[in-house]
Amino acid sequence: xxxxxxxxxxxxxxxxxxxxxxxxxxxxxxxxxxxxxxxxxxxxxxxxxxxxxxxxxxxxxxxxxxxxxxxxxxxxxxxxxxxxxxxxxxxxxxxxxxxxxxxxxxxxxxxx
Amino acid sequence: xxxxxxxxxxxxxxxxxxxxxxxxxxxxxxxxxxxxxxxxxxxxxxxxxxxxxxxxxxxxxxxxxxxxxxxxxxxxxxxxxxxxxxxxxxxxxxxxxxxxxxxxxxxxxxxxxxxxxxxx
Numbered sequence: 001x002x003x004x005x006x007x008x009x010x011x012x013x014x015x016x017x018x019x020x021x022x023x024x025x026x027x028x029x030x031x032x033x034x035x036x037x038x039x040x041x042x043x044x045x046x047x048x049x050x051x052x053x054x055x056x057x058x059x060x061x062x063x064x065x066x067x068x069x070x071x072x073x074x075x076x077x078x079x080x081x082x083x084x085x086x087x088x089x090x091x092x093x094x095x096x097x098x099x100x101x102x103x104x105x106x107x108x109x110x111x112x
Numbered sequence: 113x114x115x116x117x118x119x120x121x122x123x124x125x126x127x128x129x130x131x132x133x134x135x136x137x138x139x140x141x142x143x144x145x146x147x148x149x150x151x152x153x154x155x156x157x158x159x160x161x162x163x164x165x166x167x168x169x170x171x172x173x174x175x176x177x178x179x180x181x182x183x184x185x186x187x188x189x190x191x192x193x194x195x196x197x198x199x200x201x202x203x204x205x206x207x208x209x210x211x212x213x214x215x216x217x218x219x220x221x222x223x224x225x226x227x228x229x230x231x232x
Contacts (some may be wrong), residue, residue: 102161
C-alpha cells in the first residue's frame with residue numbers, strides 16, 4: 001500500500017481539463033511544499049512534470065499545473081491531448097529526522 | 113545532459129542478494145551537486161524510493177528497507193550500486209536509478225529501468 005493516496009483512474013475528452021488528487025498527511029504532503037508529479041508512459045521511465053507543488057521544469061507544457069491545500073495536492077491537465085494519456089504519480093518529501101520520500105499509487109489518465 | 117543506465121542480473125534466487133549498478137554518463141558523479149537514488153516499481157504498482165547516496169558516500173534509506181539495503185558509490189567508474197539482501201518474491205520489480213539536485217526533493221533524470229525477478 002502506497003503512502004500517498006491517488007484515485008486509480010481519471011479521464012477526459014480532448015480539450016477538457018482533468019484534476020488528479022494526491023492525499024497524504026501532515027508528515028508529508030501537508031508538512032512541506034515538496035510535492036512533485038511524474039508522468040509515465042507504458043514501458044518508459046517516469047518524467048518529472050511538476051516539482052515543489054507548482055513549478056514546471058523547462059520543456060513541460062503550461063497545460064500542466066499543480067497546487068496544494070492542506071494534506072492534498074492536485075495535478076491539473078488542461079486542454080487534454082492524446083499524448084497526455086499515461087500514468088501519473090505524485091511524490092512528497094516525508095523526512096523529519098532523516099531524508100525520506102514517498103510516492104502515490106498512481107493514476108491512469110485516459111483521454112477519451 | 114546526464115544519462116543513467118541500470119545493469120545487473122535479471123533473475124535472483126530467494127534469500128540471495130540483489131545487486132545492481134547505475135552508470136552515469138554526460139557528467140561526473142563526484143561533481144558534488146547531486147544525490148543518486150534507487151527507486152523501484154513492482155509490476156502494475158506504484159513507485160517506492162529505496163535510498164540515495166551522495167558523492168562523499170553519505171546515504172539515506174527508506175526506513176522500511178533500511179535493514180536490507182546498501183548503496184555505494186565508485187567515483188572512479190562513475191557508478192553507484194544497490195545491494196538488497198534476503199530477497200523474496202515481493203522484491204520483484206523494475207528498478208530505476210535517478211538523480212536529484214542537492215537541496216531538491218524531486219528526481220529530474222531517470223534511467224530506463226531494469227527488471228529484476230526473484231524466483232527459484
